[in-house]
Amino acid sequence: MTKPDKQNSFPKQNFNSWLNTISSLLGEVSRVEISTMIVDEITEDVFLPYEVYQVIYSISPIYLAELEIDESLCDRYLRLRRQLELQYALLLTDENSIFYSEKTAQDVKRDLPVLAQDTTPWENLPFRLPSPVNSNPAAGNGVLYHLLAEPSFKSILRQLGNIKTALDRRNLRFSASVPSDYTIHSDITYAHTVIQLDGKISHRYASEIIQHPQQQDIVKLHQKGVEAGTKQWHKLFQFVTEIIQRQQKF
Numbered sequence: 001m002t003k004p005d006k007q008n009s010f011p012k013q014n015f016n017s018w019l020n021t022i023s024s025l026l027g028e029v030s031r032v033e034i035s036t037m038i039v040d041e042i043t044e045d046v047f048l049p050y051e052v053y054q055v056i057y058s059i060s061p062i063y064l065a066e067l068e069i070d071e072s073l074c075d076r077y078l079r080l081r082r083q084l085e086l087q088y089a090l091l092l093t094d095e096n097s098i099f100y101s102e103k104t105a106q107d108v109k110r111d112l113p114v115l116a117q118d119t120t121p122w123e124n125l126p127f128r129l130p131s132p133v134n135s136n137p138a139a140g141n142g143v144l145y146h147l148l149a150e151p152s153f154k155s156i157l158r159q160l161g162n163i164k165t166a167l168d169r170r171n172l173r174f175s176a177s178v179p180s181d182y183t184i185h186s187d188i189t190y191a192h193t194v195i196q197l198d199g200k201i202s203h204r205y206a207s208e209i210i211q212h213p214q215q216q217d218i219v220k221l222h223q224k225g226v227e228a229g230t231k232q233w234h235k236l237f238q239f240v241t242e243i244i245q246r247q248q249k250f
Contacts, residue, residue: 034229036191036222049148052161054132056080061122070174073167079118080160080167086115087156088129088147098146191222195230 059081064074091099092108111126130143147153190212192204209215 032195032229032233034193034195034222034226035189036218036225037189047158047161049154049157050132052157052164053084053144053148056084056157056160056164057129057132068175070171072174073171075118076167077164078122080164082115082118082125084157084160085125085127085129086112087153089115089126091147091150091153092128097150099143099150190218193222193226195226195233 059077061074061078064077069077088099089108089112091097092101093105093112094100108126108128114120114124114126130147132144148157190206190209194200194202209218212218
């Protein structure tokens with residue numbers, strides 16, 4: 001497998017790409033949200049980029065049919081692959097990206113509208129994502145290795161992975177193999193708070209909390225979570241802002 005162009009400049013460009021990604025995210029983050037749930041068991045949420053990439057890369061109409069995915073969800077699953085393809089295409093057309101190549105940039109740019117439209121037939125989509133088959137990103141070489149280390153791509157991959165997990169759960173509800181009287185456990189969010197940059201604060205409480213025997217304890221836990229979340233939010237803004245300001249001086 002060939003390596004991306006400009007590989008020697010990867011560390012510096014990777015850092016600059018990270019700064020650009022963070023700057024973009026800060027521009028979009030206009031609020032902080034804190035939710036409080038009571039669960040029977042805390043399961044560790046581990047993000048494994050290569051495994052998530054493999055799963056989303058495999059998505060296709062044939063793949064969904066083999067898994068007997070509910071028809072009402074198929075378009076949403078296919079959209080995950082489209083979005084990942086689109087993100088890669090954007091990197092291929094970005095002159096500051098290590099994946100940029102003048103030879104292919106024009107062709108990729110012409111394909112961007114096709115990838116961005118959900119109405120484009122699947123068979124007409126231009127697929128360019130590197131195959132994970134016989135590829136070992138842990139080896140430290142190859143396009144896929146650098147792609148999974150690219151901050152903006154990795155961020156999108158994480159988001160798409162979370163969406164797929166939610167779709168998988170919803171598909172389970174529609175699955176014919178699940179007995180009709182079977183109820184899938186859904187943890188209740190008892191309290192939810194949104195704090196916006198303009199100072200607006202909104203609180204929402206589930207009706208179940210009114211008669212809950214530990215109502216006061218839940219409210220106190222939520223209040224502590226709001227305080228901790230707000231402090232962390234401010235520290236994040238301050239930390240990233242300082243890094244960007246230092247980088248701009250060089």
